[in-house]
Amino acid sequence: MVGEARVTALNLSSSSLAGTLSPEIGNLTFLREMDLRKNGFHGMLPQEIGRLDTLVLRHNSFQGELPVNLTRCIQLNVLDLFSNNITGKIPAELGRLTKLEILKISQNSYSGNIPASIGNISSLRLLYLGVNFLTGSIPPELGSLPNLQDFSVPDYNLSDTVPSSLYNISSMSVLSLAVNHFTxxxxxxxxxxxxxxxxxxxxxxxxxxxxxxxxxxxxxxxxxxxxxxxxxxxxxxxxxxxxxxxxxxxxxxxxxxxxxxxxxxxxxxxxxxxxxxxxxxxxxxxxxxxxxxx
Missing domain, CATH: 3.80.10.10 (Ribonuclease Inhibitor)
Structure with a gap:
């Protein structure tokens, strides 16, 4: 008896697709990697997104807040939402994603502070938060990210001093603090x-x-x-x-x-x-x- 085929990866990048992402995506229970970058998708991200290792949605027009279920994908290692219209605050629950290596949420409409809980994600290598509407300061807890290589927060409204703990990250390769109000x-x-x-x-x-x-x-x-x-x-x-x-x-x-x-x-x-x-x-x-x- 031949076993039933299961969809584990979905790559539709640069496919000139448009419309909304159906909640029925949740029926693909074995799906672990989804790459929809450079399309014309819009609307809310469905709560049914889950159980993923990799999610790449960059260069679309997704709106609304990040689904709660996504912050429960404990195996997630890539979350790339670069250049969409995601709103709300950056969820503090992202700090639970302890296997996350790449977090790119630049060029959205996030507001509020950078959650200190991101400092719990010791596996992070790339952290792009800039070109949103963030306020406040860089949490000193981010200095606890021993593997961070790229850190980008050009955001216009961040202030205060650069925390001394940030200078503990000897692995830093690319650092962008540009266009803020640091003193x-x-x-x-x-x-x-x-x-x-x-x-x-x-x-x-x-x-x-x-x-x-x-x-x-x-x-x-x-x-x-x-x-x-x-x-x-x-x-x-x-x-x-x-x-x-x-x-x-x-x-x-x-x-x-x-x-x-x-x-x-x-x-x-x-x-x-x-x-x-x-x-x-x-x-x-x-x-x-x-x-x-x-």
Whole structure:
């Protein structure tokens, strides 16, 4: 007797589909992976979604709140809702999903605070929360995520200081805190604390103080954006140690170096053979007017 075939994976990505997702999806009791990315689905996510390991719904127009049943999928390791119209608060119950490795809920309409319970998901590697309507601060509990590699919260309304616990995550590779209202200086040991950094985005925050000299310790850095802040002092002359650097934006800060300091900085940057983009414009309007640089 041949056993009955069971649907365990459903991949309909980029299939030009539209309409709503039927509650009858729950009849696929053996379904563990569902990928509907890049379609035209809309409406509410049915409560019948459950028992999944992987759910990818990015680039659709799903609405409403996250189904409660989804926060009970204890085997879930990928939840990707990037670029939809999901509303409500980020459920604190997500902290129960202890096998979750990828959580992408950026570009939705979430409001409220970032739940501290997310700090319980020690398996998390990618955490994308930005471009929502979140408020409050980054919970210090997120510093308990030992495997976090990519952390992105460009969200316009987050505030307070960056919790010191965040600097404990030595596995961090991509860090984006851009376009928020964080205050105070950034850690001067940033490059030492995050030695695996490849991309860092701190633009539009109003951080103050000097640029961290230790950034040169993150030898794999490819992109650095610290524009539109209140960084002051000299442009670090050791950026030339970043052999992989391709993109560097220091625009619109209060960097006002002496002539000899800026010459050292640019001689150093000549060692960055992969550098394709450099923006140091509007530095207190002194670099371009005094030194003829543009």
């Amino acid at each position: 105070g200086p950034i850690s001067p040991e940033l490059g030492t604390q995050f030695p695996c950094l490849t991309e860092i985005y701190l633009g539009g925050i109003d951080f103050s103080g000097p640029l961290p000299l230790t950034l040169s310790n993150a030898s794999e850095l490819v992109k650095v954006d610290v524009g539109y802040n209140q960084f002051s002092g000299a442009i670090p002359g050791n950026f030339g140690l970043l052999k992989c650097l391709e993109w560097l934006s220091l625009t619109n800060n209060l960097l006002a170096p002496r002539r000899e300091t800026i010459l050292v900085s640019f001689v150093s940057l000549s060692n960055c053979s992969s550098l394709a983009f450099l923006d140091i414009s509007e530095q207190h309007r002194r670099i371009s007017s005094t030194y003829g640089l543009c």
